[in-house]
Structures are given as C-alpha cells and as structure tokens.
Amino acid sequence: MTLDRPFLPAAGTIARFRENGHVTVRELLDRDELTSLEPGLTQAVTKQNDLATREWEERSTYERAFVQVMNLWRENDAARRLVFSQRLASAAASLLEVESVRLYHDQALYKEPTEGDGGHTPWHVDQYYWPLSSDRSVTAWIPLVDVPPEMGPLAFASGSHRFEAGRHLAISDDSEAECARALEQAGFATSEEPFSLGDVSFHLGWTYHCAPPNRSDRVRKVMTVIYVDAAMRISEPQNEHQVADLATWFPGCAPGDAAASEINPVLWSSGS
Numbered sequence: 001m002t003l004d005r006p007f008l009p010a011a012g013t014i015a016r017f018r019e020n021g022h023v024t025v026r027e028l029l030d031r032d033e034l035t036s037l038e039p040g041l042t043q044a045v046t047k048q049n050d051l052a053t054r055e056w057e058e059r060s061t062y063e064r065a066f067v068q069v070m071n072l073w074r075e076n077d078a079a080r081r082l083v084f085s086q087r088l089a090s091a092a093a094s095l096l097e098v099e100s101v102r103l104y105h106d107q108a109l110y111k112e113p114t115e116g117d118g119g120h121t122p123w124h125v126d127q128y129y130w131p132l133s134s135d136r137s138v139t140a141w142i143p144l145v146d147v148p149p150e151m152g153p154l155a156f157a158s159g160s161h162r163f164e165a166g167r168h169l170a171i172s173d174d175s176e177a178e179c180a181r182a183l184e185q186a187g188f189a190t191s192e193e194p195f196s197l198g199d200v201s202f203h204l205g206w207t208y209h210c211a212p213p214n215r216s217d218r219v220r221k222v223m224t225v226i227y228v229d230a231a232m233r234i235s236e237p238q239n240e241h242q243v244a245d246l247a248t249w250f251p252g253c254a255p256g257d258a259a260a261s262e263i264n265p266v267l268w269s270s271g272s
Helices: 011-020 031-047 061-065 077-083 086-096 173-186 240-249
Strands: 022-025 067-070 100-111 121-124 137-143 155-157 190-192 200-204 209-211 220-229 266-269
Touching (some): 031 067, 031 077, 077 100
Antiparallel strands (some): 022 200, 067 100, 100 266, 137 220, 155 190
8 A cells, every 4th residue: 555655755855845845746645545535534524514504604714714624533544544654754754854753633624615705725824823842843735636726726935934924823814914915025936736636745834825715616625634743842832722732732741741642643753
C-alpha cells in the first residue's frame, strides 16, 4: 500500500518549502487508495456535521467556508489509515527538517457548493489558533476528489510564513480584508493551482492561505493532518482559541510541557 511507504522529498522540494512556506507534491498518494477511503470518511463527516440543520443565511463567514470535523482518526478506520500514513508523516518530517513528528490533530474540511454569497475561506494563518512554541508545524492538505479551479482549491501567499501583519486575526471577514490588503501591499505573489486526486499540499502554520468559494455542483472533499515537531513544547496561550486548543488537543498538559499528550502519538521517526 502506498500509504505505508515512506517518502523522502527531493532536495529541491524541501528548498521550495523552506522558501515559500508551502509546496504541493504531485501524485504523492495512490488515486485508487484514496477513492477506497473516501466513502468511509464522507460517511463520518456527514454523521458529525453540526451545520446540517443550519440554514445558509444563519451561518457565519467561518461556517460558510467549510464543514469541519476533527479527530476522525479516533473513531473512523479510513481516517486512521490516512492519519497514520508513513508516507505522509515521513514527508512532513522531511519538509520540516526535523527527526520526528507527532500528530497535533486531523480535520476534514468539506466545502459545500454555493451559487450565492459567501463560501470563501478568508485569508488567515493556522497557528493563530495553536499554542505551540516554534514554527515547526505543517498541515498536509489531502484532496479526496479532483479539485479544479471552480471547486475552490487552496491558495497561498508564497513566502508569507515570515510575515507578521494579520497574525492576530481569527478566520473572519476582518481577516479577509486586513490580510488581503497587507499581503498585497507587501508584494506577495498568490499561488493558486488545481489539485488532482493523489496530490498533497503541505503548508507551515504561519503561511497565509485562503480559498475561493466552491462554484461547482459537487462537494470539495478534503482531509487534513497537522503534524508538529516531536520536540515541540506548549506555549502560553495568547488568545481564547489557543486556550481552547490547549484543553482539547493537549489534555492533561500545561504551558512549558512537551506537546505530547495521549492523543499526540509520534507518527514518524527517522531513527525507527
């Protein structure tokens, strides 16, 4: 199974990731394997979709961006296969240039089709939400279907992982307006490309990214896995979201502790 085979990115791929804060590895995973896992993942997302009974007009900008279900690996076999993939975790460790990585958490991000207003994912940085002591965190963005331009593929401001304006903003209309303005004024180029099933995008926690609305007639189905350096420590929370994430993703831990609760297993170690 491709998921079980470790993968070492080429030196040029690692260099691009270091420079841009993101990189897409084309054909990293096998299309047939992903196709076989998708129904189980989609069933789990549908079961846990808290937005299913909410009218579109009643949802916030964040809630219109995607259906978000987290930590599926603890309840769903298909999710566990992806989350514990040696291929994904070894690639993440190589890109972060660390010896080993732990799981922070997983999350499914299903973007519903819409013809009306909203549905975009505003500009933001993920690590605003995370009480982590360093920048050694990376998200693997794994499409479960082909994602053409009209379906709302992920877009990045290349090189923005070193840019600090807007880092204090949660995903919202404010982050969309302020970050877009600051990134444009700073001259960052936007990288936005379609994804084929099997392609996987990796981005650092401080890399600015967004996604347009899904204007197709199908759901954009994506699974993500967030990895952190296995040597990561927990930082003092800087906002209410980080307080919540500390309690949820590092149960029993406190600032200064290793980011290593019972739900943060080591997923890859170069010495194993």
